[in-house]
Amino acid sequence: MAKWWQECVVYQIYPRSFQDTNGDGIGDLPGIIEHLDELKDLGVGILWLSPVYPSPNADNGYDISDYHGIHPDFGTMADMDRLIEEAGKRDIKIIMDLVINHTSDEHPWFIKSRDKNSPYRDYYIWRPGKNGKAPNNWTSFFGEDCWEYDEASGEYYLHLFAKKQPDLNWCNPKVLEEVKDIMRFWLDRGIAGFRCDVINILYKTSLENGRKRLALTGLEHYLTQEGTHEILRVLRKEVLDRYDCFTVGETVFVTPQTAWELCDASRRELDMLFTFEHMETDQHYVKWFKRKFSAGRFAASISKWQQAIDWNANYLENHDQPRSVSRFGNDGPYWAQSAKLLCMLLLTLRGTPYIYQGQEIGMTNFDFTGMEQIQDVESHNIYRLAKCLHFPEALRWRMIRASSRDNVRTPVQWNSGPNAGFTTGKPWLGVNSNYTRINMESQLDDPGSIRNFYKAMIALRSGSDVLKYGSFVPLVRGSGIFAYRREYREEGLTVLLNFSDKARKVDIPGIAADGQGSLLDTAAGTPDTAGENANNSNSFRCPVLSNYDRKVSGMDGAAFNGILQPYEAIILSDPAKIKSGEKSNE
Ligand code: TEU
Ligand code: CA
Numbered sequence: 001m002a003k004w005w006q007e008c009v010v011y012q013i014y015p016r017s018f019q020d021t022n023g024d025g026i027g028d029l030p031g032i033i034e035h036l037d038e039l040k041d042l043g044v045g046i047l048w049l050s051p052v053y054p055s056p057n058a059d060n061g062y063d064i065s066d067y068h069g070i071h072p073d074f075g076t077m078a079d080m081d082r083l084i085e086e087a088g089k090r091d092i093k094i095i096m097d098l099v100i101n102h103t104s105d106e107h108p109w110f111i112k113s114r115d116k117n118s119p120y121r122d123y124y125i126w127r128p129g130k131n132g133k134a135p136n137n138w139t140s141f142f143g144e145d146c147w148e149y150d151e152a153s154g155e156y157y158l159h160l161f162a163k164k165q166p167d168l169n170w171c172n173p174k175v176l177e178e179v180k181d182i183m184r185f186w187l188d189r190g191i192a193g194f195r196c197d198v199i200n201i202l203y204k205t206s207l208e209n210g211r212k213r214l215a216l217t218g219l220e221h222y223l224t225q226e227g228t229h230e231i232l233r234v235l236r237k238e239v240l241d242r243y244d245c246f247t248v249g250e251t252v253f254v255t256p257q258t259a260w261e262l263c264d265a266s267r268r269e270l271d272m273l274f275t276f277e278h279m280e281t282d283q284h285y286v287k288w289f290k291r292k293f294s295a296g297r298f299a300a301s302i303s304k305w306q307q308a309i310d311w312n313a314n315y316l317e318n319h320d321q322p323r324s325v326s327r328f329g330n331d332g333p334y335w336a337q338s339a340k341l342l343c344m345l346l347l348t349l350r351g352t353p354y355i356y357q358g359q360e361i362g363m364t365n366f367d368f369t370g371m372e373q374i375q376d377v378e379s380h381n382i383y384r385l386a387k388c389l390h391f392p393e394a395l396r397w398r399m400i401r402a403s404s405r406d407n408v409r410t411p412v413q414w415n416s417g418p419n420a421g422f423t424t425g426k427p428w429l430g431v432n433s434n435y436t437r438i439n440m441e442s443q444l445d446d447p448g449s450i451r452n453f454y455k456a457m458i459a460l461r462s463g464s465d466v467l468k469y470g471s472f473v474p475l476v477r478g479s480g481i482f483a484y485r486r487e488y489r490e491e492g493l494t495v496l497l498n499f500s501d502k503a504r505k506v507d508i509p510g511i512a513a514d515g516q517g518s519l520l521d522t523a524a525g526t527p528d529t530a531g532e533n534a535n536n537s538n539s540f541r542c543p544v545l546s547n548y549d550r551k552v553s554g555m556d557g558a559a560f561n562g563i564l565q566p567y568e569a570i571i572l573s574d575p576a577k578i579k580s581g582e583k584s585n586e
Pocket of ligand 2: 020021022023024025026027028073
């Protein structure tokens, strides 16, 4: 039986950049409450909040200094309770970010653990140096050393992320008890689950030197270890199973096999995972070395995971990844078409879809011009590292520009007023200068907007058993085309996506009306007309939805002619369905 979290669409909020209500330039909880009606109208059922806990913000909240509180920048606990309540009234559930691989170095546990004799010492991973150097040769996710020396106690502590993010010691059972407590605290307040940050690296099996790698030396000692599986099973059994909630794990470097071990329903660990492989298809080894986007590689990865894992957490964007329309689509002449194509992709895959704030209006990568406009700790670390490695300045800048996480962290563009309606003060991070053209207000009333395409796709999905529960059957990939079917019982839908800026003929037997091959010449480059020229026979497949202005639903029997316009995305019904449909014009 399907679970509620399999039927909902999730919307990720990065609170800092969502909506400021008090003019301090930082988004806040009251700002989220202001937009609940609009989110309801869009059709989302779950909001995932990136961390809103107290934090010194070395990594924008992913460095938590108090797991039981709300950062004053975001408001108060009363605001949080009101958000849960107001969302609840609209049948929207809230999940929170659970960051338990590390804390902030300003967390009281860590402050106390600096003392060698404190009972908190063992909450973290403290070790003496070796021959005056760090305890081992591991390297961090943020391109720096992962051991920091502490003068006072004469030892080093481990941090796999920034040095203000010391790793917790998951070999210590007390840490597990503390975390159970934190989870219950929030579940009791009415939240519906957690997005679990880097959850498959909690348990460090050994602290031996790692095999030298270009990035993340040491990985084999902590990646998806049996100790982590055990922790997840305890949290599930002793906490999560007692609530009506779900978890989505952010899991790095998983394979279909290790992912299955973390999230298959039979394993009683996590409910679904964010995996990374599709996001790595446009890079060489690490994200800083970009490689030209290939729709074929991208589609191959998506197909592979769709078939390997029963229930995926599908996403094209989040607070760590560049904007999808700039990356997998075309943020120039085909901006609207390609943003809608990506929407159709996301909403027609099997699994729970996750939309990141601003994605639904086609927000693009940040147009920054210098490092001083960037805040992200990761970008600054990498820029520094690349300088040490004597990378030329132009190359360093290209790397940051293409891959910085700040691309996606700029304030949400609400309207064409000052600061895009995000704040009356000075925004903590610059607003993308395209806000007068790309903003929510102008899209809300426009039936043809990206935002309303998202709304239509969400509605289509929520009313369709095929889209919700159907299996995924790959059809074709290549020449920019990605086509697949969703099948459920007697029903089926075919999804055709053209990732190229050229019109393309789809060669799938039985898909298009006969004898329409010549249309390639007449229709190419003239969007919007292909549907009109098509054979009127309703025995052919008719678009249910298209991101071009086609006649849909077989209302007038305009069969699909096999030609996809640039960045066109179409859902076709099955011929059988149309024949028996009431709208048949026989
Ligand atoms: O990200 C985990 C992670 O693997 C990141 O290194 C991610 O791959 C990177 O940002 C892409 O360059 C999570 C959070 O999503 C991220 O925001 C945090 O900075 C990180 O954990 C540490 O908590
Ligand atoms: Ca504010």
